[in-house]
Amino acid sequence: MNIFFDTDYTILGVDGSLRPQVEQLFQYLKSKDHNIYIWSGNGLRTKDMAKHGLTDFITEYFEKPVYDYWENTSKLPLNHRPDMVIDDSLEIVAILGGIWVNQYYFPNNSDREMEKVKEIIVEVESSGSSDNPRFRSLKIF
Ligand SMILES: [Mg+2]
Known part of the structure; x- marks a missing residue:
């Protein structure tokens, strides 16, 4: 799948810090041959991903x-x-x-939102869908 991640308050906090377990999620996605895209309403976020050492994951x-x-x-x-x-x-x-995620503003080491994202993706991989209310079914272009 082509999986598009929003940047601000999805994987980065208001101070630019990286949300916990983003890198682990990206590692999992690449191991399953998914493509990871980063997009933002605030332009191309190449530098932000480089700053956090995530460049190699991004398609x-x-x-x-x-x-x-x-x-x-x-x-x-x-x-x-x-x-x-x-x-x-x-x-x-x-x-x-x-998948909708809770907004991530302030650094919080106990945030486990990315684990929830992974669980839903695992479900979608195996069954093509998820009953989790955070999930909205795939659109076909
Ligand atoms: Mg956002």
Whole structure:
């Protein structure tokens, strides 16, 4: 799958710190041959990923649409469109399909949100879907 991660408050806190277990999740996803994309409404976040040593995991960076999610995402190259988005905004998850996460603002070592994301992805891998209320089914472009 092409899995698109939002940046601010999804994998980075307000101070730019990395959410716990992001790297472990990325390692798992790569081991399962998924493609990891980073997108943001605040431009290309290449430097932020480099700062946290995550560059090697990332397939591509995009600017995330901030409106008309469906129409604007449809403009991405065919092989670089999301099968699943991970975001703290429920709206974009509901429209594009994926997993909603709790907003991550302040550094918190006990945050386990990325483990929950992994559990849902494992479920989707094995059954094609998940009954978890955070999950919205995949959209086919
Ligand atoms: Mg966000």
